[in-house]
Structures are given as C-alpha cells and as structure tokens.
Amino acid sequence: MNIVIFGSGAIGSLFGALLSNKNNVILYGRKPHVDVINREGLKIDGKTIFHKKLLATSNIKEIKTNIDLLILSVKSYDTDMALKEIEKIIDDNTILLTIQNGLDNVEKIKNEFKHKQIICGVTTHGSIFVKPGFILHTGIGATVLGELNGVVSKRIKNIVDLFNNSGIITKYSNDIEKEIWIKAIINSSINPLTTIFKCRNGYLLKNPILFNTVKFICYESVRIANSEGVNINPDDIFNKTKEVINDTSDNYSSMLQSYKKYKKTEINSINGTLIERGKKRNIDTTLNEILTLLVN
Ligand SMILES: NC(=O)c1ccc[n+]([C@@H]2O[C@H](COP(=O)([O-])OP(=O)(O)OC[C@H]3O[C@@H](n4cnc5c(N)ncnc54)[C@H](OP(=O)(O)O)[C@@H]3O)[C@@H](O)[C@H]2O)c1
Structure with missing residues (x-):
C-alpha cells in the first residue's frame, strides 16, 4: 500500500x-x-x-x-x-x-x-x-x-x-466516534490538571483534592457527551480514567509537555469543544471552562 x-x-x-x-x-x-x-x-x-x-x-x-x-x-x-x-x-x-x-x-x-x-x-x-x-x-x-x-x-x-x-x-x-469521545473525556480530566499543577499523571491519584477534581471533570464531560447521544456510563469512564492515570503515573501528559516547550496545546480541541457542545445543549460546563481559561 x-x-x-x-x-x-x-x-x-x-x-x-x-x-x-x-x-x-x-x-x-x-x-x-x-x-x-x-x-x-x-x-x-x-x-x-x-x-x-x-x-x-x-x-x-x-x-x-x-x-x-x-x-x-x-x-x-x-x-x-x-x-x-x-x-x-x-x-x-x-x-x-x-x-x-x-x-x-x-x-x-x-x-x-x-x-x-x-x-x-x-x-x-x-x-x-x-x-x-x-x-x-x-x-x-x-x-x-x-x-x-x-x-x-x-x-x-x-x-x-x-x-x-x-x-x-x-x-x-463499530462506534469509533464513541471511542474518540471516551479518549477526549479521559484527556479532558487528566491533561489540563497536570498542566496547571505541573505534575506527573500519577500525582492526580495521590492528591485527594485533585483526585476529586478529576472525578468531577470526568462526570461533567460525560454529561456533555451524553447530551449529544453518545451514551457513556460515568462510573465506567471514571474507572477507566483512574486506570489510565495509574498506567501512565510516571508520565508527563502531552499537554504539559507542549506547555513546557512553549508550544500550543490541544486544549481547545478537547475541553474547548466540550464547552461548545455543552453550551449548545444547556449542560453545565464550568469545570471545563476553568481548565481552558487556566491553560490558555
Ligand atoms: N504522541 C503521542 O503519543 C500521541 C498518542 C496518541 C494520539 N496522539 C495525537 O496525535 C496527534 C499528533 O500528536 P504528536 O504528539 O505526534 O504531535 P507532534 O509531535 O507535534 O507531531 C505533529 C507534527 O506535524 C508537523 N506539522 C504540523 N502541521 C504541518 C504541516 N502543515 N506540514 C508539515 N508538517 C506539519 C508538526 O510540526 P511543528 O511542531 O513544527 O508544527 C509536528 O512535527 C495529536 O492530535 C495527538 O493528540 C499523539
């Protein structure tokens, strides 16, 4: 080919x-x-x-x-x-x-x-x-x-x-758009927080305040996805997010890596698009807005 x-x-x-x-x-x-x-x-x-x-x-x-x-x-x-x-x-x-x-x-x-x-x-x-x-x-x-x-x-x-x-x-x-949403929701919950706190992924599990924040962001992002008819179980995604953090605990997220190199990040495409979609459907997007504001 x-x-x-x-x-x-x-x-x-x-x-x-x-x-x-x-x-x-x-x-x-x-x-x-x-x-x-x-x-x-x-x-x-x-x-x-x-x-x-x-x-x-x-x-x-x-x-x-x-x-x-x-x-x-x-x-x-x-x-x-x-x-x-x-x-x-x-x-x-x-x-x-x-x-x-x-x-x-x-x-x-x-x-x-x-x-x-x-x-x-x-x-x-x-x-x-x-x-x-x-x-x-x-x-x-x-x-x-x-x-x-x-x-x-x-x-x-x-x-x-x-x-x-x-x-x-x-x-x-047979539902690749759902896979894209799932990856975006997980990224929306991990990447900006690690960028704001300049920490490795694993710190999100160690710090109880950040751990709770991950959960709330995850749930907000899932509500937005589901308002678009994606049909995602919030607890499943939160568990998956914890799994990803655990598996990548020593890593710096790609967003933090970009930030450290003074390069643009993909936040507008991830959290920014979540905000856009949420607003259209009258879903609360406060956490995604705060993250986007702080990273941009
Ligand atoms: N890296 C990973 O582990 C990974 C894993 C899964 C998914 N992804 C996703 O895959 C995508 C790419 O990520 P990445 O980490 O590979 O990014 P990256 O290292 O920045 O690679 C993208 C490359 O494309 C170049 N480029 C951009 N516009 C171009 C153009 N018009 N013509 C020629 N070259 C151009 C960039 O150059 P400049 O930097 O000079 O603009 C950069 O070298 C992102 O959406 C990312 O989220 C990445």
Whole structure:
C-alpha cells in the first residue's frame, strides 16, 4: 500500500516507521526532521527500536504517488491548514485516516472531504518527539479504527490487518466516534490538571483534592457527551480514567509537555469543544471552562 503520513512528529513517525516494513511509506513533515531522516535515517528508541532511511519530504509537490492511505497526525490546531495541503495530493480513492486526539478534527475533515473517504482512529501509544530524526516510543498502547458510519467494512478490516501485520496492535470498532469521545473525556480530566499543577499523571491519584477534581471533570464531560447521544456510563469512564492515570503515573501528559516547550496545546480541541457542545445543549460546563481559561 502507498501510505503518506501527514504530520510526521511523535506518533506519525512511529506509525510510519512500523508501517514501512511492509508498505511504501512517505513521511511528510517539517524540514529539520525530514533532513535528518534523509541524511541519517529515522531513529526510534524505547519500546520500538528502529533505525532506517525512509522516504521523507517537507515539500508537498514531491509527493506524486497515488496515495492509498493518508494518515493525518498533526496536532488538532493544525488540522485546518493540513487539510488545505492534503487536498493537493489525494484523489477520490485515497482513504483518509485521522489518529488525532480531540473532538473537532472529524468534523473539520467531514467539511472538506467525502464522508466515504474518511476513517477514524484512536491510539493509546505514547511517543515523544525528542529532536529532529529521533523519536522515543514511551508506551505500547492499543489502536482502534472504524468507519464513520459504524459499518465493519472490508476496507476497515484490511487496514486493521495491515496495522496488525506491521506490529501496531489494532482492532476495529463499530462506534469509533464513541471511542474518540471516551479518549477526549479521559484527556479532558487528566491533561489540563497536570498542566496547571505541573505534575506527573500519577500525582492526580495521590492528591485527594485533585483526585476529586478529576472525578468531577470526568462526570461533567460525560454529561456533555451524553447530551449529544453518545451514551457513556460515568462510573465506567471514571474507572477507566483512574486506570489510565495509574498506567501512565510516571508520565508527563502531552499537554504539559507542549506547555513546557512553549508550544500550543490541544486544549481547545478537547475541553474547548466540550464547552461548545455543552453550551449548545444547556449542560453545565464550568469545570471545563476553568481548565481552558487556566491553560490558555
Ligand atoms: N504522541 C503521542 O503519543 C500521541 C498518542 C496518541 C494520539 N496522539 C495525537 O496525535 C496527534 C499528533 O500528536 P504528536 O504528539 O505526534 O504531535 P507532534 O509531535 O507535534 O507531531 C505533529 C507534527 O506535524 C508537523 N506539522 C504540523 N502541521 C504541518 C504541516 N502543515 N506540514 C508539515 N508538517 C506539519 C508538526 O510540526 P511543528 O511542531 O513544527 O508544527 C509536528 O512535527 C495529536 O492530535 C495527538 O493528540 C499523539
């Protein structure tokens, strides 16, 4: 399969590297990263060990192949800009897969491309962009993919197989939008608090005030999701959130990592979109508003 990774940073480079073992992969990303990859190869350390030359470019005009699968892996705040570039390189036969976090990406993609071209995914792998050409795979996670309409189609099964055959443990879902909501709710409850308190994820379980706050945020976010008809059990999600905190207790959340690097965070796409959706349905969004205010 011809695969383009659009936004080859932490997670895109990792997936691109793994998929490159059995597919033709082009990494599209920023020049400093691409230059090192072309010169010395892409190096991955941690849970995946990889060091190989891959096709990589920062010039969209250099991508001339027919793309079977394009994986969108820019941060949510870059989605609009990315879609404008993607338009130039894909055709009606290209499958567009987003593996981004956040609640507004799918909507943005739907506005620009045919719905039948789009598939969605969530992944709990942990990956860090250490420096150009060098990625650290910090945690092996699970990946779930699905069609927008929930159908378990032949192509979704094929792509799931392709991922599994490349070492990315993946399953399909018949309700991928719910999976995206679940990930966003968990992120809404962990990431901003760790950013505000500059702490590792695990501190949220140790500090009783923060632990209670996590619970209240989680419940508020679930009420918003359920007002949109998502149908999530608040206690299940709170338990899942505790599990995620426990499993990642030594980690700094991606939001805190961005904050420390003086980069933008994805808070507007996560808590910000929750606020937007909640307000439309007259659901209280106070906690998400406070978090967004403090992080932004
Ligand atoms: N990292 C993880 O472990 C992980 C796990 C699950 C999900 N995710 C989600 O996956 C998405 C990507 O996360 P990430 O951590 O991989 O972010 P990242 O390391 O910042 O990677 C995105 C890369 O895309 C580049 N980029 C943005 N716009 C571009 C454009 N128009 N053309 C070329 N390159 C462009 C960025 O460059 P600049 O930084 O220079 O803008 C960056 O190098 C996010 O939604 C995140 O929440 C990440």
